[in-house]
Amino acid sequence: MKAQPKHVTMKDIADKAGVSQTTVSRVLSNHPSVTPQKRREVMLWVKKLNFQPNYAARVLTASKSQLIGVMLPDLQNPYFTEILFHLERICAYHGYNILVANSNGEQQREKSIIRALKARQIDGLLVGVAHPESEIVAALREDKSLPKVVITQEHEGIDCVAVSHEAGGKLAAEYFLDTGVNEFVFFGTSYDPKFLGYNKRLRENGVESEKIHVIGNEDWFFQTKQRAYRVLSQYLRSEKLEGKTGVYCVGDIYAVGVIQAALDLKMRIPEDISIVGFDNIFICDAVTPRLTSISQPIEQIAESAVDILLRQIDSDDEAEAEAQHVVFQPELIRRDT
Amino acid sequence: MKAQPKHVTMKDIADKAGVSQTTVSRVLSNHPSVTPQKRREVMLWVKKLNFQPNYAARVLTASKSQLIGVMLPDLQNPYFTEILFHLERICAYHGYNILVANSNGEQQREKSIIRALKARQIDGLLVGVAHPESEIVAALREDKSLPKVVITQEHEGIDCVAVSHEAGGKLAAEYFLDTGVNEFVFFGTSYDPKFLGYNKRLRENGVESEKIHVIGNEDWFFQTKQRAYRVLSQYLRSEKLEGKTGVYCVGDIYAVGVIQAALDLKMRIPEDISIVGFDNIFICDAVTPRLTSISQPIEQIAESAVDILLRQIDSDDEAEAEAQHVVFQPELIRRDT
DNA sequence: CTGTTAGCGCCTTCAT
DNA sequence: ATGAAGGCGCTAACAG
Numbered sequence: 001m002k003a004q005p006k007h008v009t010m011k012d013i014a015d016k017a018g019v020s021q022t023t024v025s026r027v028l029s030n031h032p033s034v035t036p037q038k039r040r041e042v043m044l045w046v047k048k049l050n051f052q053p054n055y056a057a058r059v060l061t062a063s064k065s066q067l068i069g070v071m072l073p074d075l076q077n078p079y080f081t082e083i084l085f086h087l088e089r090i091c092a093y094h095g096y097n098i099l100v101a102n103s104n105g106e107q108q109r110e111k112s113i114i115r116a117l118k119a120r121q122i123d124g125l126l127v128g129v130a131h132p133e134s135e136i137v138a139a140l141r142e143d144k145s146l147p148k149v150v151i152t153q154e155h156e157g158i159d160c161v162a163v164s165h166e167a168g169g170k171l172a173a174e175y176f177l178d179t180g181v182n183e184f185v186f187f188g189t190s191y192d193p194k195f196l197g198y199n200k201r202l203r204e205n206g207v208e209s210e211k212i213h214v215i216g217n218e219d220w221f222f223q224t225k226q227r228a229y230r231v232l233s234q235y236l237r238s239e240k241l242e243g244k245t246g247v248y249c250v251g252d253i254y255a256v257g258v259i260q261a262a263l264d265l266k267m268r269i270p271e272d273i274s275i276v277g278f279d280n281i282f283i284c285d286a287v288t289p290r291l292t293s294i295s296q297p298i299e300q301i302a303e304s305a306v307d308i309l310l311r312q313i314d315s316d317d318e319a320e321a322e323a324q325h326v327v328f329q330p331e332l333i334r335r336d337t
Numbered sequence: 338m339k340a341q342p343k344h345v346t347m348k349d350i351a352d353k354a355g356v357s358q359t360t361v362s363r364v365l366s367n368h369p370s371v372t373p374q375k376r377r378e379v380m381l382w383v384k385k386l387n388f389q390p391n392y393a394a395r396v397l398t399a400s401k402s403q404l405i406g407v408m409l410p411d412l413q414n415p416y417f418t419e420i421l422f423h424l425e426r427i428c429a430y431h432g433y434n435i436l437v438a439n440s441n442g443e444q445q446r447e448k449s450i451i452r453a454l455k456a457r458q459i460d461g462l463l464v465g466v467a468h469p470e471s472e473i474v475a476a477l478r479e480d481k482s483l484p485k486v487v488i489t490q491e492h493e494g495i496d497c498v499a500v501s502h503e504a505g506g507k508l509a510a511e512y513f514l515d516t517g518v519n520e521f522v523f524f525g526t527s528y529d530p531k532f533l534g535y536n537k538r539l540r541e542n543g544v545e546s547e548k549i550h551v552i553g554n555e556d557w558f559f560q561t562k563q564r565a566y567r568v569l570s571q572y573l574r575s576e577k578l579e580g581k582t583g584v585y586c587v588g589d590i591y592a593v594g595v596i597q598a599a600l601d602l603k604m605r606i607p608e609d610i611s612i613v614g615f616d617n618i619f620i621c622d623a624v625t626p627r628l629t630s631i632s633q634p635i636e637q638i639a640e641s642a643v644d645i646l647l648r649q650i651d652s653d654d655e656a657e658a659e660a661q662h663v664v665f666q667p668e669l670i671r672r673d674t
Numbered sequence: 675c676t677g678t679t680a681g682c683g684c685c686t687t688c689a690t
Numbered sequence: 691a692t693g694a695a696g697g698c699g700c701t702a703a704c705a706g
Contacts, residue, residue: 007400009699020677025701033675052456056396057699060682063344065393075425081418088412088439097453100437102425116434119389256623263625286593288600288625346683357693362685370691394683397698 007054013045028053059121068096068309069117071110073130075102077253079279079298080128083151086302087126094310096123105130111139118146124309128152132191147312149305154193154325159312161304161326168294168330169197172248172276175292175332177205181274182243183213185235187228187258188250190214194278198248213239216250228257236265236273245273252277252284255291259337275337289336297328344391350382365390396458405433405646406454408447410467412439414590416616416635417465420488423639424463431647433460442467448476455483461646465489469529484649486642491530491662496649498641498663500633505667506534508631509585509613512669514539518611519580520548522572524565524595525587527551531615535585550576553587565594573602573610582610589614589621592628596674612674626673634665 010028014021019038026034027042034042045051059065068091072080084100091098099120101113110129114136117125124147129137132153140148141158150160176184184202186195195214202212215235232247249255255277259269267273269289277284280295304326347365351358356375363371364379382388396402405428409417421437428435436457438450447466451473454462461484466474469490477485478495487497513521521539523532532551539549552572569584586592592614596606604610606626614621617632641663 007699011699021700022677022702023675026676029701035675038676052452054397054699055457056393056402057682058701059393060391060397060684060699061701063682075418075422078415078418081412081415081421084418085412085439088437092438097436097438097457099434100425101429101434102422115389120392120434260623283620283623286597286620287623344683348683358684359686359693360691363692366685372691375691391683394698395685397683397700398685400698 008049008051009054010051013042013049013051016045016049017041063121065121065123066096067120067122068098068306069114069120069122069125070098070100070127071103071113071117071125072100072128073103073105075100077251078281078283079251079253079296082281082298083128083302086299087306090303090306094306103130107131107134107136110134110136114140122146124148124313126151126305126309129155132193147309149309149312151301151305154327157323159308159324161301161308161328163296163301163328163330164197165193165330166197166200168278169194169199169248170201171294171330171332172246172278173198173201173205175276175334176246176248176274177202177207179246179270179274180244181246183211183241183245185213185215185241185245185247186249187232187247187254188214188216192250194248194250228254229261232258233261233265236261236267244271246276247273248276248278250278252279252281252291252293255293255337256283256287259287259289259291269337276332280333284333284335292335292337293333294330295333296330300328345386345388346391347388350379350386350388353382353386354378400458402458402460403433404457404459405435405643406451406457406459406462407435407437407464408440408450408454408462409437409465410440410442412437414588415618415620416588416590416633419618419635420465420639423636424643427639427643431643440467444468444471444473447471447473451477459483461485461650463488463642463646466492484646486646486649488638488642491664494660496645496661498638498645498665500638500665500667501534502530502667503534503537505615505631506531506536506585507538508667508669509583509615510535510538510542512613512629512671513583513585513611514542514544516583516607516611517581518583520550520578520582522550522552522582522584523586524569524584524591525551525553529587531587565591566598569595570598570602573598573604581608583613584610585613585615587615589616589618589628589630592630592674593620593624596624596626596628606674613669617670621670621672629672629674630670632668632670637665 010021010024014024019042023034023038024042027039070087072084074080088098099117099122103110103113127148127150129150137155137158150158152162154160154162184207186198188195199212247258249258255275258275262269262273277291277293280293284291284293308324347358347361351361356379360371360375361379364376407424409421411417425435436454436459440447440450464485464487466487474492487495489499491497491499521544523535525532536549584595586595592612595612599606599610614628614630617630621628621630645661
C-alpha cells in the first residue's frame, strides 16, 4: 500500500517542469509575462499530475476567499429554498462558492453562524433575517468590515433588497375589500410590516379595529403547515365571525394549512372564507383551490442582492456610502381563493 | 479614517497578554499544559479583541477543513431541499459547515463542482447523483482520497444510502394491480430502477408489455411540473388507453402536474386515473386530491449519510473497506389518488 | 521574462 | 509549562 497520495503542489509541478514555483503560479493566474514555451510545459504537468490549487493557501495570502456565506432562516420553507436556488446559480456564475447555514430563526444561532462564516474568511454575506427586530441586524450594521446584503426584509442603515411588505399588506386589504370580506384575519405577528400595511389600508377604508384580528405569535414561524392548520381550525371554531372572513397569511405554506382547515370545516372557498398567501411560490397553483397570493420577484431579488454584494466586495471599502435599498413592488396574483 | 481594521491574529493577543503565540494557540485548542493564570489572561484578550481564528490558516496546517461539500442535482425540487435541510442541520451539529452546489443534473457541472470543492479542501462530499449512469460516479469511485457518500441512489463500489428504488417500483405496481388499473404508465426513463421494479412486478403478474408504457426522457428531469403537465395531457389525449389507467411518477412534483392534467381533462381520480408519486414530500397532502406516494425516510437517509461520511473522515483511510450500502425500504402512503 | 525572498496565520515538533 | 523555529501552499514585491 503506497503512502498517502498527498496533495500535488505547485512545487511538485515546478520541479517536473524545471521552472520555479513562481512561474507556475504565474502560469496559473494567467500572468502575461511567461514564455509560451514554459507555459505549455507547465500546463502539461498540471494536467498530467491533475494539479488543483489549494484554496486554503490562496486565501491565506490573497485574503480573498471567493466564498459567500448564505444564512437563511428557514430551509424548510420553499420560499427560501427558491431564493437559495437562484443565489447559488448566480454566485456560481460569478465564480463564488456558497457556504449555507440555516439559522432556524434563532438569534443565538444567527450569531454563532456569522462568527463561523467570518472565521471562514467569506468575502461577503447574504442574510435572510428572521424577525424584523432581530438584534443581529444591529450587529451587522456595525460590522463595517464585512460586505453584506439583507434579503427579504428592509432595515435601516444596511443594504437590502426586498419586496415592499407594506405594499403587499395593502394589496391583501384591497383584495378583501373588493370581494366583500367582513372579518379580516391576519395570520402572523402584529409588528410585521405585512400586517402594518394591511391594517392601515383597512382602517383607511373605515374598517373597525374589532373586525381586524391577528392570530399568531413567534411560534408560528418555522413551523410546519400542520401547525397553521391546527391554529386556524381552532380559531375558526371558537370565534364567532360574522359574514365572509378573509385570512391573509405571512407565507404561502401557512395559507395552504388554512385552506385545508377551511375545507375540513366545510366552509366554501371563496364564498365563506377568502385566503391570501404571500410569496407566490410554486405551491400556489399546485393546491386546489389554487391559492391567491402576493408575489415576490424571487429571481430579481436574488440577482439584485448578489449584484450589490459583489459591488461592495469589489469596492475599496472606504466608500462608506449610503445604505442601498432595492425595493420591489409586490403584485397580487388572483387565483381561486 | 483609520486603516483597515485588519484581522486580529494570535500574535496580537499574544503580545497583549505577554505570552508567546504558541501559548495562545494552546489555550484555544484547550491544550492541558497551560497555567490557569495565563489561560485566563489570554482568554481575556481573546474576548476583548474579539479574536476569531483564521480558518484558512488552520486548514493549511491542519489539512482538515471541517467543511463538507454537498452537491445536489436539483435545488428546485423540494425533495432535495428537504434533504439539504437535514444535512445542514446534522453537519452543523457535528461542527461542520457545508458548501453547497447545484449540478443541475449536468455532468459537466458535476465535474467542475467536484474539482472546485476539492480545491477548497473539503473533508468529505455528499453527492446526490442525477442520472443513474452518470460517469461522475466512476470518477468518484476511483478517487480514494476523498471521503464521500452518494445519497438517493445505489451504486456499486461506493458508499451510498438510499431507499430501494426497485422496491418502490414494486409497491407502485402492486398498488395499481390491487386497484384494478389496466394501463400502466411510468413517467420517467426506462433504465430507472424505479421503473425496473415496477415493470418486473407487473410482468410477474401477467401484465402484457403492451400495457406498460414509459413516457419520458432525460428532458424531464429538472423541469418544472408545467412540463409534466403538458407532456401528460398530450399523452392522455393522443393515446387510446382502455380502462383505468395508472400513472406512476419518478417524483412527486411531476405527479402534481399529472393530477392537474387529469383534472383538466375531466378525468375522475382515482376512478379513471390513479396516480402514484415518489418521495412523499410535504406537497403530497397539500394538493387535492391528496397524492398517494412512495415514501423515503429523508431524515434517516440524511443522518445515515452524514454518519457514514464522518466515519470515513475519521478513519485512517488505509481501511479500503468494502463499500457500504444502506438501503431503506420504501413504503406506499395511500392517499386519494 | 524569471527566480529569490518574504510572509499570510496557525499548528507542531523540539528544546528549555 | 512555555517558547522558538519551521513549514503548510501560495502570492507578491523585488531583483536580476
